[in-house]
Amino acid sequence: MTPARAHLTRDDLTPLARAALGRRPTAVTRLRGGSRKGVYRLALDDDTTAIAYVWSPEEDYWGGPEPDLRDTFAHASGIDLFLAAHQRLTGLGVRVPRLLFADEDAVHLPAATAVVEDVRGGSLERLLRDDPAAARVPLARLAGMLGALRECTSAGHGKAALVERGGTAYGGSCEQAVADRAVRDVAAAAERDPRVRAARRALTERVRELRAAVAPRARTSLVHGELGPDHVLVTHDGDPALIDIEGLMYFDAEWEHAFLELRFGPAYDVLRTAGLDQDRMALYRLAMHLGLVAGPLRLLDGDFPERQVMLDIAEFNLRRALDLLRTAS
Incomplete structure (x- = not known):
């Protein structure tokens, strides 16, 4: 049996949280369901929360080569696609979680990341x-x-x-x-x-x-x-x-x-x-x-x-x- 993948920890995500939110998280939870990127809830010491998206091979269960952007149905993942979509939808007045921080150059983790508003009303x-x-x-x-x-x-x-x-x-x-x-x-x-x-x-x-x-x-x-x-x-x-x-x-x-x-x-x-x-x-x-x-x-x-x-x-x-x-x- 293939061993379970190791998820990111509070220590792993602290540099990103400090850059995006100015603080170390008090707790980190990986949310269920993601197959192409890691989605983590960052809890802070004032009871506020934010969501971190992590695009890395370790978080991508599909694997395979880098997708061809010209293939409409290719693997839709990556910070470039996310930022382009976020900008387009926001410009149209379509509600999406607010973008708080983006690290396209993988400065704070060995992967591109973004931190967004945590919309807490449920799905x-x-x-x-x-x-x-x-x-x-x-x-x-x-x-x-x-x-x-x-x-x-x-x-x-x-x-x-x-x-x-x-x-x-x-x-x-x-x-x-x-x-x-x-x-x-x-x-x-x-x-x-x-x-x-x-x-x-x-x-x-x-x-x-x-x-x-x-x-x-x-x-x-x-x-x-x-x-x-x-x-x-x-x-x-x-x-x-x-x-x-x-x-x-x-x-x-x-x-x-x-x-x-x-x-x-x-x-x-x-x-x-x-x-x-x-x-x-x-x-x-x-x-x-x-x-x-x-x-x-x-x-x-x-x-x-x-x-x-x-x-x-x-x-x-x-x-x-x-x-x-x-x-x-």
């Missing part, structure tokens, strides 16, 4: 579960936020950091990039699950059928890319604050909505919007499920500790993908 996911009535306000405000993002458009697609400096992503179009990725996801999942192996040809053909039905489109919109309720924190004033923003990109709004529909369940009705292309939604729903099979199974090739969570995600999405295949027959 929208928890609020939807524990107090649905209280979730109505941040959910409605999130719908408005999505509208603001959709109005921010571009002629190209790709990560915001790439597009906004004039770069071009691979794939030609959003729908082609999604279809190509979905075919790769089928192949990757087929190596790890016999049910995907048995359905590989049918799934691949269905992806291509759905891609062929999508008409060209000239403009893309700004999307978070992975906007589940766990990636929305709620301030004490009921405002939603977006986190895990490194994947911010210009893409089809339907890609965002396919994920919202999947992750928000019945609460998606508040976020639903008019004018979505149903052919794109059909392609993106299937592709989303296939990605959420291949990704978790690939992550489990390594030493990610929350293994049952990933197995459950893969199993749920495989069943949904196969259901979509059966209903199309």
